[in-house]
Amino acid sequence: MQGTKKVSDSTVERLSLYLRLLGELHESGVATVSSRELARRGGTTAAQVRKDLSVFGTFGKRGLGYAVPELKERLRGILGLSRPWRVAVVGAGKIGSALLGYADFRRQGFLVEAVFDRDPEKVGRTREGLRISPDEALEEELGARGIDIVIVAVPAESAQEVVDRAVSAGVRGVLNFAPTKLDVPPGIALKNVNMAVELEGLSFALVHEADASARDGGENGGGDGVAT
Amino acid sequence: MQGTKKVSDSTVERLSLYLRLLGELHESGVATVSSRELARRGGTTAAQVRKDLSVFGTFGKRGLGYAVPELKERLRGILGLSRPWRVAVVGAGKIGSALLGYADFRRQGFLVEAVFDRDPEKVGRTREGLRISPDEALEEELGARGIDIVIVAVPAESAQEVVDRAVSAGVRGVLNFAPTKLDVPPGIALKNVNMAVELEGLSFALVHEADASARDGGENGGGDGVAT
């Protein structure tokens, strides 16, 4: 792969946003949408929408805009959603269990097919129709089931160990909810979700509110941080 | 406050990261730390650490580094954590309930003091020692309790309404878990957490053969650039 061009994280994040908006438009029976309208609904700008899309090709018709169903399918393809992904959740505590029930995952093709916990009290019980497997079975089951992505919902202390074992079992993507920095080898994708960081970002915005409002005209105070 | 300069979101995110690292160092009894060591632990660079801190003043000693307990307290102050924040969770479904039990919140001074739900079945029940209040009581209770921040954990359709009502009751920060774009008036801080976006980011990285040099600041955003 030579002609490989780097795509920024924020572009990918916005593609995800556009995909959601296109789904909504599709459901409402809208056939065509302009970059301006997508931008309005997504809280960004028309130029940004066009630039983001232009990274992957040309999808619109000048004078007309974008065909909703077509662009939606193209974006699904670009985001890797035209095939399902096998997901496992490690840690059946509060957060892990809450994620299991998150129906939106399945809707977008993320199939949660295994849950693990280290607590013998929990092992064998069922969560959302899935039997909780023991920690010791991690490598074997991840491998046997061909899991692509693990969601790490264990305490910070155990998170790195879980990731190392998952990677050794062939997992290629990690969504980390533990409040700690994880190291993964090259070629393994890692995303972090950290609620403390978000709350502290709000706290910062609140104590520095004066600065923010002195400055802005129409933008949402404090901006919208992460993962829109 | 006119002369105040804009601080970037990513700087604030990293301050949050540094604060966590300083907490760990403090617990281990480490008295002093260099920008280089903080960077190593946080997956960033020494220059970045120094630049981030320099926005707020000068905290280190040349030749020596930073005094851990002192820098930690300074960062807490900068992030607005030297006072507690009153938080309410709206929506006592899976995610809302999971958040209630998240002990780290309390530890950093985010006091969850109210939960709301629209479902009459849930109203009156208890979650983590908190009685679930009915949706209709939202404005009054938020106002009476002086809630600063609401965590929105309701379905996308109801999220904007909840935010409008919360803002009218005096709330100044919103942490949104609903997968929808929210509008808030100027001066109100808003952060979004969207699991679908994170998973789709992983999916993108996986199909585009992540060249993942695996570093990561730790908090949001994660993985890094990827090739097309």
Next chain:
DNA sequence: AACTGTGAAAACTTTCACAGCC
């Protein structure tokens, strides 16, 4: 006329490199 696709400019963020202090 409406709207895209895109080079070029502007804005912003990160990295470099070094003077100055311990």
Next chain:
DNA sequence: GGCTGTGAAAGTTTTCACAGTT
């Protein structure tokens, strides 16, 4: 020698503005 604080350089992302298509 070790290390910070910071201007200047490099790199990245966003916005502008307009030629070109339907």
